[in-house]
Amino acid sequence: MSLNGSHRRAAAPAFADGPDGALFRGIFESSPAGIAVADPGGVVIAANPAFAAMLGYTPDELAGLPLARITHPDDWLLEAPAFARAARDAAAPQPFEKRYLRKDGGVVRASVRPSLLRDANGRVSALVAMIEDFGVHRAAATAAADELRRSERRYRGIIAATNEGFWQLDADFVTVEVNGALARMLGCRPADLIGRPLADFLPPGQEDAVCAALAQPDDRQHTFDLTLLGPGGQTAHTRAHLGALDEEEGRPGGWFALVSDHTALKQHEVELQRSEARFRAIVESAVEAILTADTRGVILSANPSTERVFGFTQAELVGRHIHALMPADEARRHADYVRRYMTTGEKAVIGRGREVTAQRKDGTTFPAWLSLADIDLPGFRAFVAIIGDITPMKQAEHALVEAKEAAELANRAKTAFLSNMSHELRTPLNGILGFAEVIHQQMLGTLENPMYLNYVAEIKRSGELLLANINDLLEMATIEAGRVDLDVTMVDFRDIVVSCLRLVAKRAERAKLRVEADMGEELPPLMADPHALKQVLLHLLSNAIKFTPEGGRIGVSARIDNAGALVAEVFDSGIGIPADRLETVFYPFIQGDASLSRRFEGIGLGLSIAKSLLEQHGGRLEIRSTEGAGTSVMLRLPPERFVSDW
Template structure:
């Protein structure tokens, strides 16, 4: 506790200072830019990580489905074979009962009958009829009947002792008829007419034929399958050379799963002596019992095989995440550095502004300077006295706040201004145009009207306007009511226009500000910049222009997608539109060493189309042709009438062509043939999509024919209803086939 009368510790003051410093740090634009970049990096990598984890789960699910499908395939083959064998043995029992030689040993007719049945059944290795004494009565082999007793064989003792009419299946044995051959015996009891035991009918099934379906489809290349009896005796193992457990009872996980369920999918290590390719491998295992027959099927797939493709994808996504992280970090560092330089330039601009402030304040007339957007930059003392407003209240406000009709006509005109109390009074308003890149002009209109010709002011050149305002109250008192009405009408009309253009302004204004500031810095009006700074300023300007083009394209695409794009149709000469578009791309083509051949005749056609949309389609096609045609190549543009009376325009180049697998996505927005971060050709992938939509709105078609290395031909077709003038003679381009 503090001692009474002593000074309080300075903790609250220190805490307040720390809080202010923290708020200042968090409010720093550079800090926010850096934090945004780091957050973006974290989000991108988190999404990639989530995709990798989800992909592993999906890969394991697909592996489980593959093992189940493999088990079901063997089950289907086994069921078909078992059912066919069972039915054949039933038919054989009936035939033996009906034939007089059925019980006579070594009958030739019975032998021929058995051989025919064996040959018609691909899975059968042999058919044997065993008498009640255990000796063979008939068989389908070419060898003589064996004279040995078969009472030691389970396929005889099982049906004999079991007294069941069900199909009996025994373990794989070595055939006595074909030495060295393994067979699986299927047997049934043979009864006489009184129901007494007459013998056993045996079908020897070739296990290699039983798995023919699996081997023909190579589905066991990565996994394995086991066919076993219900007691665990293994009948069949694939692939060849596989060495698993001797019996299924030696595989605890599988045997436990079979005891609990007729069908299950588990994950376990495949046991074995180590000789097989799967031995000791972590695997996905599907087990199932064959309903109606004493079979058990086990299918395995190594987890490594199931995850092989996922591992390749993980490596690719990890590389992508690394590249994106580096790119975002570099971009964030670049933007932060550029912002710091901009702050330095603004400081120099402020010092220059203070030097000219004295000149403005000494003038007897009201002097207001404003930028191209109409926002007030300076407001001298005479203006403060005339309007009853302080300068700090007007900085950044539109010039219309003082003179509502400032945008309404020629320079040096009589207008109406508003004082602080809302009182309107007439003024004379003269605007001088100060070119930041080339000195002042004597007078200029506002908003600016850009002239043409040598030495003319470019539309993108930085500007500042100096407005001189004189009070004209005495001369204009009689006109005050009329001017006020006009001002109200103009305000209402401007509000409507601003509402309709709000979306475009909201998107374009920040970009125009970036471009304008870059141009101000590049002009060196407020101070010299070095070469490195010039290069950075140029990058900012070019990037801003490029982004503005992208925003315009996206706005067009948004209007097209939402159905809000309306055509402003008029009569357009096709050859004039083509010529104007060629002027826009000719310099870029010449710089790239690409020749352009214009084969569009002057009298080709007059079309009823939206002029801007039609020219945008031609310009997009020409720009793409120039972009994707190497130096030394050529571009040909031609137009004419189709056989059905429509209009056809083609743009053909000798460029790199388009891959066939990308043609289906050619007119999809944001799709490009090269999507890698280091692709060779820039662009948003919107040009062809917008062009296709524009042509569709006109009822036409836009098609492409291309192949890699042979160039591309883009064809625009408009219906006959769009052609409003058909010349009688248009030269060699009069007719272009409609298809």
């Protein structure tokens, strides 16, 4: 600032030399507010750069101008009362509004705070005014308002976009504002929540606990685990952080809450608790001993069955080494296995199980089945051992072996008995049949009474039937003893079928049955035992004749299927077999109906012998039957039985 002539001299008292004068000059020139100094007559003595710039002058141009020159005409009368009030109340001068005229003719509305400078005698030496441009204030206020609006938009954008629920409540806990995340937690729209009290969303009892905690004057920030109830009945498990807003005179003007949805976490916790309860129930109720041990082999836990199996209480086992449950040699093997597994990862028991020898508290040992599992989690590793006492199983196994051996011995004795008895019975029976034939043929003379011929014929027929049954018994005994040796040679299956049909033709004719044969395609030669195949076919044809009423039909067909196997069928239109007995007809001494043993001859060995002989050729026998409609028995021989280079 520069002063000229008398104005410089008039302002000199205000800018005295020395530290105080220098300080005043610095404040005067650098102040952002306008400062004007005038003499008591109202002529500007000095103006700082801020005031000069406000009016478009330089400080030197303002010096010497009357205040009236730069004052709006309508505001000339405002200054005198204002400075008079400042003289009366120098401690708290009251500002007043005034319009200044700019150098370019424009008008500046300003707030003026007047004050007076006095000399050593107390007389007024200068008038001082602090001037603030309302326009600058409005621009600053507008800028502040714009920034506030931008900040509010940012805040609302963050609130709307966050997954955390936002809840604003008034001082009476009535909802003022919520975001979409909170509404989604409660299954509704934000508008459904506005104006409703907090109590509407809390189960009974929770509201009192929340209000009691927030009523503490020394702590206005709280965290609650709340169960919130939506308007539609949806339940959300949440964690809410509540804080006070605009606290005045010790009472909050409102509340805000940041709400995290823990529903999924709560569900996981519940599922985890249920799972833990299930597994705990399984472990606690298991018959086997279940223990956990760390990697050193120290027992961490044991279930109640451990006491029954080993004699140790749970308290006695926890902290002991697992080797306390094993004899010394088993403990060494176990230690070697665990060491190898921890070093190489090689599993011998884990996930498989094995039989071990376990040791009770009293030192007795017993066979046990050990299963191990490895629990490997971050910061925690342990082994789970499930140990079952298999003493009863071992005893049952031993008894089963003994029973099996006894049964095999009895079966061998039965087979030997049947074989011996068959030979013993056949010898006198052959004599009976021989003499019956001599008498029937009247080789030694004619019988006077013809009835004797009928009697002898019946003796001969009955003897032949008995011989056939004895032969079947002997054949079955031979098969069960494993003494059947096939005499394999190249055979023509067609010839075997024709031969068998000739042998049964007379019986079929007497039974008034029609015999059919379907051997349409050429069959390659077979490598088989012809006698065994004949036995199979004759047994099946005999059954077909036996169980087919007069006027029916029996027959044999043969073909090669798509796999190259021989498929032969022996069929009849007989009485059939009940469906519930089809599974048992291949058992020895079983017929299709228990009542048939009284109506038909035979002891029920034909199908068993046929099945066994065919299986020795690598084939199989299948039966299909409909009660009252007939039976079909399928013989299958594998392709390997055919001569390949034929």
